[in-house]
Amino acid sequence: MPKALTIGGKSFDWGSRTYIMGVLNVTPDSFSDGGKFATVDAAIAQAIQMVRSGVDIIDIGGESTKPGATPVDEATELARVLPVIEGMRQHPDTQHIPISIDTTKASVARSAIEAGADIINDVSGGQFDERMFETVAQLGVPYVLMHMRGTSATMQQMTEYDDVVGEILAFFEMQIDRAVNAGIDRAKIILDPGIGFAKQYQQSIEIIRHLDRFEILDLPLLVGVSRKSFIGKILNQPDPERRLWGTSAACCAAIARGADILRVHDVAEMVDVSRVADAMFRN
Incomplete structure (x- = not known):
């Protein structure tokens, strides 16, 4: 594995510790915090709080990817994310923090990087937009490649696997080859197995x-377990915001x-979890 990757001027030394990616959904319909940070001021205030809590990357998303979510067009997504990225880059408390753009659209990814984002997080793993790999290669930025099947509307009907881990591995191998052939630097790829995306809770x-x-x-x-439905299933807890302790156990x-990055909603708490877990499980 590459020893380190620079994201937004910050060095990520793989294996040395767990890094925390904070979720900043600027959407009205995200599964756990929809609408809370839909204004620029609220989003930047949340970003400042994350920075003070020890976040390593902030992941900004302008389109919900929860099961059954309504797709949004490029203009709507850009109108949600660009003012937040620009505002964070201008604010002294957040201007230094690496920013991830959570999008499946190549055009949104390009505009976000030009506005000041540093890394592209694509839940489709390059499946939704045929221009994504070419765009990432041209921009030369790190890229999170996630596994999923179908779309937000259909993924929960596409959960049949003979070997879920083996089939995700095969998908990764195929998409990594496609990405590298398109010109993406392999050392800049981060993998996300897509917990909850076209997976039943046992999977x-x-x-x-x-x-x-x-x-x-x-x-x-990168692993994203924060507040997800499999935790709710285990705990019999329908409210995502009441899954903190279950999230802590799953993160640990x-x-x-072997997770290198955790994508989480509750930054301060998961920073503590990762510090203790790192002391136990890392050299």
Whole structure:
């Protein structure tokens, strides 16, 4: 695995510790915090709080990817994310923090990077926009490649696997080859197995139990378990905001199995979880 990757001027030294990516949804319909940060002022205030809590990257998304979410057009997505990126780059408390743009659209990714974002987080893994890999290669930025099947509307009907981890591995191998052939630097790819995306709750647990199988690909691993439905299923807790302790347990398990980055809503709490887990599970 590459020893380090520079994102927004910050060095990420893989294996040294767990890095925290904070979720900043600037949408009205995200599954756990929809509408809370839909104004620029609220979003920047949340970003400042994340920075003070020890976040390493802030991931800004302008289109919900929850099951059944309504797609939005490019103009709507840009109107949501660009003012927040620009505002963060102008604010002294957030101007230094690496920014990730959570999008499946190449045009949105390009505009966000030009506005000051540093890394592209694509939940489709290059499947939704045929221009994505070419765009990432031209921009020369790091890229999070996630596994999913179908779309937000259809993914929960596409959960049949013979070997869920093995099939995700095969998908990664195929998409990494496509990305590299398009000109993306392999050392700038980060993999995300897509917990909850076209996976039943038992499959999400299986993926976390066997994250170490992805080590064969020799790339850093991002894991997003925060507040997700498999935790709600285990706890019989329908309210995503009341899944903090379950999220903590899942994050700890992910670190024990080799996660390099955790994508989370509750930054301060997961910074503490990762520090303790790192002391236990990392050299």
